[in-house]
Amino acid sequence: MKISSPMEAWKYLPGTNCKECGEKTCLAFASLLLERKKKLEECPLLFEPKYAEKGKKLAEMLAPEVREVEVGIGDKAIKIGGEDIMHRHELTFFNRTALAYDVWDTMKEEELRERVREITNWRKFYVGEFLGVDAIAVRSVSGEAKTFAQCVKRVAEETDLPLVLCSFDTKQVEQGLKEVSDRNPLIYAATEDNWKAFLELAMRYEVPVTLFSADLDMLNTLAVTFSSAGVTNIVLDPGTYPTGKGLEETFSRFIRIRRAGIVDGNKGIAYPLMSVPMTAWLVNGNETGAKAENTLETSYWEAILADLFILKYADIMILHSIEPHSLIPERTLVANIYTDPRRPVSVEPGLREVGTPTAGESPLFVTTNFALTYYTVESDLASNKIDSYLMVVDGEGMGVESAVAGGQLNAETMKDALESFDVERKVKHKIMVIPGLAARLSGETEDVTGWTVLVGPRDSGRIPGWMENNWPPETFS
Ligand code: SF4
Numbered sequence: 001m002k003i004s005s006p007m008e009a010w011k012y013l014p015g016t017n018c019k020e021c022g023e024k025t026c027l028a029f030a031s032l033l034l035e036r037k038k039k040l041e042e043c044p045l046l047f048e049p050k051y052a053e054k055g056k057k058l059a060e061m062l063a064p065e066v067r068e069v070e071v072g073i074g075d076k077a078i079k080i081g082g083e084d085i086m087h088r089h090e091l092t093f094f095n096r097t098a099l100a101y102d103v104w105d106t107m108k109e110e111e112l113r114e115r116v117r118e119i120t121n122w123r124k125f126y127v128g129e130f131l132g133v134d135a136i137a138v139r140s141v142s143g144e145a146k147t148f149a150q151c152v153k154r155v156a157e158e159t160d161l162p163l164v165l166c167s168f169d170t171k172q173v174e175q176g177l178k179e180v181s182d183r184n185p186l187i188y189a190a191t192e193d194n195w196k197a198f199l200e201l202a203m204r205y206e207v208p209v210t211l212f213s214a215d216l217d218m219l220n221t222l223a224v225t226f227s228s229a230g231v232t233n234i235v236l237d238p239g240t241y242p243t244g245k246g247l248e249e250t251f252s253r254f255i256r257i258r259r260a261g262i263v264d265g266n267k268g269i270a271y272p273l274m275s276v277p278m279t280a281w282l283v284n285g286n287e288t289g290a291k292a293e294n295t296l297e298t299s300y301w302e303a304i305l306a307d308l309f310i311l312k313y314a315d316i317m318i319l320h321s322i323e324p325h326s327l328i329p330e331r332t333l334v335a336n337i338y339t340d341p342r343r344p345v346s347v348e349p350g351l352r353e354v355g356t357p358t359a360g361e362s363p364l365f366v367t368t369n370f371a372l373t374y375y376t377v378e379s380d381l382a383s384n385k386i387d388s389y390l391m392v393v394d395g396e397g398m399g400v401e402s403a404v405a406g407g408q409l410n411a412e413t414m415k416d417a418l419e420s421f422d423v424e425r426k427v428k429h430k431i432m433v434i435p436g437l438a439a440r441l442s443g444e445t446e447d448v449t450g451w452t453v454l455v456g457p458r459d460s461g462r463i464p465g466w467m468e469n470n471w472p473p474e475t476f477s
Contacts, residue, residue, distance in 0.1 A: 002084070003061045006031040012058035014045040033062060036094060065262045066270045068095065069208050069233045071135065071186045071316075072162025078134050080235070080315035081272030086262055089341055096338030098316040099306075099330060100135035100164050102278060105142045105151035112151065115322075116158040124328060127345060127371045131331045133161070137188075137318045138176065140167035149175035156180045164188055164210075164318065170197035181205040186316075188274075189237055192218050195225065202231045210274055214239035216253060224268045235316060237274040242283050242305060250275075251308065258313040272315035277305035281320055299326045306330045310337060344397030345371040351421040354378060355387035360428040363388045363471050365456065365463070366414065367435060368395030368403045380460040386467060389427055393417045400437045411441055411448040418449055431473060435460075 003009050009030035016026070021042045023029040032038040040046060040062070046055035068082030078098045085091045101119045103112055116136060124131045138155050140148040148167060155163065156179060163185040165176040173187050189212035190198030202209040211226065211234060213219040219236055226234055238253040254273060261270030280302035299321035306319055306326075310333050319330065339345055346369045367377045369392050381388055393413055395403030403409035414432075418424065430451045434442060436458030446453045454473065457466045 012054045014051050069272050073184050076160050092340040097310045097334050098134035100137040100318050102137045102320050104139040105148045113158050116155050120159040135162040137164040140172045145172045145175040148172040152176040153179045177205050208233035210235040210237050212237040220269050234271045235274050236271050240276040240279050242279040254313050275309035275314035275317040277302045278320035299323050346397035347371050347374045349392045349394040352390040354381040357387045357389050364427045364432045366391045368400050370399040373399045377460040384464045400435045404438050411444040415449045
């Protein structure tokens with residue numbers, strides 16, 4: 001039985017409210033357990049003989065449907081899998097798809113190091129956070145164990161990102177592992193031909209392992225064989241065919257595996273999934289990636305494949321193109337899918353300064369604390385060098401239009417914001433500019449706050465034009 005409410009989890013806790021877990025009550029702890037914000041280990045009583053049986057049951061009932069696998073170490077380690085649902089709106093996805101970009105062992109040393117640095121340092125600011133990439137996949141192209149090991153060593157010297165060691169030859173993988181086994185890399189990939197040697201490697205070095213087969217029965221058999229031998233940090237690659245019928249069948253395999261794990265409760269195949277969109281280069285480039293023609297079409301197609309499998313249901317993927325037109329949509333889609341739909345992405349309400357505003361002259365704009373709205377307005381003001389104040393009203397994480405409709409943005413909440421952010425102390429002219437989408441609040445807001453209200457544009461991108469016609473207001477002259 002899967003636990004779905006805090007009350008159900010609470011029944012298995014000691015119930016002493018001893019606070020040793022840092023929470024005031026066992027019920028509060030139970031609620032955080034379900035959110036995965038607390039771990040069972042944080043309740044020490046559960047490991048005493050008196051409660052151990054209940055603790056064991058609780059652990060089983062809280063375990064995610066899809067096994068969670070960790071790759072890498074330290075604060076760069078990634079968790080993949082660990083999901084409980086098929087569709088995001090049913091609860092939330094917990095671990096976002098990890099994006100691993102490739103390097104290969106026939107690259108010249110300087111070229112290799114440069115690409116690793118580029119992948120490691122890639123950043124894109126988006127809705128209040130810097131997006132980055134998650135891992136580096138080191139591919140064997142030379143076919144030589146020594147060359148592969150040297151490449152792995154150089155990559156490890158340049159990055160602290162988790163690594164995926166890619167070769168079907170266990171001798172090569174082992175030489176690579178000798179360089180980085182203490183970094184908990186993911187090894188790739190065991191097949192029906194080489195699985196014994198891979199199983200041995202995974203056991204000896206205690207690292208997560210990818211199993212590869214486009215035949216789902218074979219994949220299931222491999223997974224059961226590995227888990228029976230005690231290797232449960234497993235990732236499944238059911239093959240990514242980049243075009244045509246093969247692509248259609250690939251898509252179907254991903255859905256069937258995830259459905260079997262979550263809906264049918266088939267634990268034998270409930271592991272994180274790997275997709276390899278860089279197979280797009282097998283069609284349009286040469287298979288090494290090293291000298292592939294970096295055609296726009298191919299990198300676009302790779303991005304389309306990536307986006308398809310970010311949606312359904314890749315937990316980790318190996319990609320080649322690091323051009324912005326591939327990387328940005330891939331990483332942005334991951335950021336959008338893997339937010340918690342129960343909580344709008346929001347920023348702290350408050351009074352912000354954009355540029356260097358002056359108390360008696362600079363405009364005071366109003367917006368809500370939905371992160372996308374806030375960062376759009378803030379960026380439109382900053383990029384147009386409009387020195388101003390920005391009052392961010394608590395709209396419970398909603399955008400302006402929804403907050404007006406839902407009553408979270410109204411004359412009273414604007415009055416509360418003016419008072420709690422002590423706006424009058426900073427802004428001396430008592431004129432506020434509300435968003436055009438909140439125009440109908442202008443009269444009431446003037447009555448309730450005693451401030452003069454100007455109605456700004458509906459779209460913050462039009463603020464510069466609005467400023468030309470409306471600011472400074474006539475009352476200033
Ligand atoms: S440590 Fe355990 S028993 Fe104590 S309050 Fe937390 S959950 Fe309850």
